[in-house]
Amino acid sequence: MHPVEFTTDASDGAARAGTAVTATGSYTTPLFMPVGTRGAIKYLSAADYERIGAQIVLGNTYHLMLRPGSELIERFGGLGRFAGWGGLTLTDSGGFQVFSLDPKVDDDGVTFKSTYDGSTVRFTPEDAVRVQQELGADIQMVLDQCPPLPSSADVVRQALERTTAWAARAKQAHTRVDQALFGIVQGGISETMRAESAQRTVEIGFDGYGIGGLSVGETRDEMLPALAAAIEHLPPDRPRYLMGVGDPASLVEAVGLGVDQFDCVMQTRLGRHGTALTSTGRFQAKAARHAELDEPLDANCPCEVCARHSRGYIRHLLQVGEPTASRLLSIHNIAWTIDLMNQMRSAIAAGTFHELRRGVLDVWG
Template sequence: MFPVEFSEIARDGAARAGIATTHRGTYSTPCFMPVGTRGAIKYLSASDYEQLGAQIVLGNTYHLMLRPGAETVAHFGGLGAFAGWGGLTLTDSGGFQVFSLDPDVDDDGVTFRSTYDGSKHRFTPESAVHTQQLLGADIQMVLDVCPPLPSPPHVVRTALERTSAWAMRAKNSHTRDDQSLFGIVQGGIDTNMRAESAQRTAELNFDGYGIGGLSVGETRDEMVPALAAAIAHLPSNRPRYLMGVGDPASLVEAVNLGVDQFDCVLQTRLGRHGTALTSTGRVNVKRAEFVLSDDPIDAQCSCMVCRRHSRGYIRHLFQVGEPTASRLVSLHNVAWTIELMNQMSRAIVDGSFASLRREILAVWGNAMGSAAS
């Protein structure tokens, strides 16, 4: 394992800006990590990631182990080389996807069927680590149990206990010293169980820490206390990663609590269907009112799409079924979110984060996105 050292550059309240150092390079925080589920961000290529300013791109272990297979990815030199991406990569364990398939779960692991061909497969903490070592990402995540919400306390407790036991097994099976392994905190929206899970995970001294099982149906008022309870027990010299969260209000609230990095498919999922993230909220560019609009998606955005294309043009592309439309709005949404994180970083450095937070919540406070698959 390779500890990801977090060096704090500035702090404003609990919000922090810093540099995280992996075996292969550094990334600045707070940061948003686009999701390339099957080895690519939908409608985007590796050259797009570079132009967007992405630092880390995610891959999904569940999908990549089924198609094309972890051994195939390893043959090409790992996920980054396979995708032609020179930046950092992170793979999740596939647990979130597996547990959405109503699998058979026991204390040893989880058995599930492929969504591609119905074939039966099994994940254990050890096999999830081995698969991700073949995929070769710079950061990999342990296999955890994400309980659905709402769940009765005994279900959340069982998920916590299995997640803790599996975390120790995962750490003991990890052998690559050029990869970092992150533990994951569970506990639902119960603040006591969140605190307990964070304490137990931190005691295992992982290279970094993910916080999972949030943005799965709870309100933001339920999410924030659970998140705060976890962060209070995580070490300050390691990055904190809130998994599957990407709506602007949740991003700024989590950064306000001290979270460093995020991932979500919300940006591209919305983009594929014509909904853009903007400084004034969500905008559906397919609406008839934009047929003659020569305005960019967001006049305050300097991304490659907003510099070149109008709402009227993009609406036309959607109307005629041109896939470029989905690509353009997806590009904008990812670029917009990355710039939002950069704004937060600058605000932390100059001491104006509280003001920026108020501005973001004034626009986005009633809109909450959901966790990604």
Template sequence: MKLTIDIEATDGAARTGTITSARGVLPTPLFMPVGTRASVKALDAADLEAMGIPLILANTYHLMLRPGADLVADLGGLHRFMDWGGHVLTDSGGYQIFSLEPKVTDEGATFRSTYDGSTHRLTPESAAQIQSKLGADIQMVLDVCPPLPSAPRVIKAAVDRTHAWGRRGRAAFLDGAGWRTDRGLDQAQFGIVQGGTDLTLRVESAQRTVETGFDGYAIGGLSVGEPREEMLPALAAALEHLPADQPRYLMGVGDPASIVEAVGLGVDLFDCVLPTRHARHGTVLTSQGRLYIKNLVHERDEGPLDPSCGCRVCARWSRAYLRHLHRLGEPTAARLLTIHNVAWLSDLVVGLRAAVREGRFDQARRAVLDVWG
């Protein structure tokens, strides 16, 4: 299902609008929390619904290993399995697999399970099939994500193989070969642009990906260790060659400064583990920057994590209480800090929508960068 974006307003290259899928409407720009194993860590579906989260990301690599795509399909797909009425986007598993240093050929990638050491093979075709069984609203084509820095020949090889795999994955997705379910017929599939920080390769990869023709487009292989001043030109180079009427998704980016800069370049969708991972380690996102809840200064602080935050944690519990829970390793601490961090980052992006509509995006951008830049 080809997804289009209806642009409501622009401010420079920044834009706000809506993406309409078979499941409903997604307002943009939009941050999606990461639910790796069909769960955003420490949260449940009711928490996400209460925060107004319309889209989460689930991890194909982990779900194909535990509990398995067939089991999820037998139980009605991810939405029924999780009791989640919102949208689900599944990644292809490529990023996780390539972090395991698999054996890669033109055919696919062979890797060992991090759970039991068993051997598995993932191809562009099987990645599409597995994600169809999971029942995601949006699935990602299998790509090659090289680490940065890498030699130019490695980046070029990743672009070429990503393009070849993209064509195969797209053909499999459209054909289905007997495994497409009625639920899967409403799925969308996104292509992925690679190219490291090489501007020429980013342009080439974007053009070749668009030639294949996908339902939406993602920019992968960025925010993997390179400085922001190298990431942004590569991102801009790719965006220039992606369709303006389809969604643009920057994969794996969740720090406020990078988000606001990417919105300023015309990105619509983001995902990252940053808010949930930070929460588990006691790092809190606030309008004044990072707050470390374990610090002694918060021991008797009766104020909220962020006075300007409207989340239910800030409305009810003090820094002193949350510090107490975190110091003792109480699971409630991770849960409450996660609720705050996810709500805070989501609200930041919602605020950027309003800034674009009201023609004050540059002011909002400067305000974020003054704290987070």
């Protein structure tokens, strides 16, 4: 048996609602996965993830291997147990850090400086697999090279070739049968390179497929054709994961093209800076107009924050620099996004996805 079996429960055009069964648990799609970079979503605990309705929480391989170290987490029984989280976990490969920290990259791997103590760290595709096997996530990602956009065709081509070669090496190195391994498609905004990368990654053969290197500087209009070109060549019985994308317009557009799962730090980053996501758009909760409003952030939101707290109270917390405000807004933004995914799932099943998409784009497009 493959570690991940994906079944389409309903479809509406290319949009699909599915169930993915891993060796260690299952999840339903479309799915938003919050990011717990250093083993926690900032200001939240595993008990919060459960109440919010998260199914998979991400961990960051780069940060966790440096502090506290993957061997220590392995001794605790893996990342989920270490964090007290009973749901599923996914670890990224460190590829995005490769993109953002500007290390030395060669055909064999990457050399970068630790953000913690400045020491030099060497990281190969095999290292990425070994570290993630020790971290023990239910799903691990191969090491990839993510070119910034815009980049020249030569730079995008080199990243595609390296990512493909590294993916083959990662598959060879991966030995944990209870842990799924996802490949990653690159290719910038070139439709031909996206299609080629998808085909070559599928030929290697993975439990699921990440689509990386998007939402890194290009417009949504540039992103969507490249995304569609990749999806066309990905197998229907495997999950498709658009990495690092979480704005509502991109979520609904990507689901409309056939993407199943997403992650993003946007929800919590905005929350920490006082911004709320709502069905009428985003707003700055600190604005003076909220001072006397005895109403929730979003009257349509089912989350615990909207059930209990007023805009006036949250604005007060922000005004006085009370960290509880960041916590409440982070919980709301994640819960609101998960609810949006649940609405998409229901709309796909009902055959009304087009109407939902139109409504989301009217507000967020």
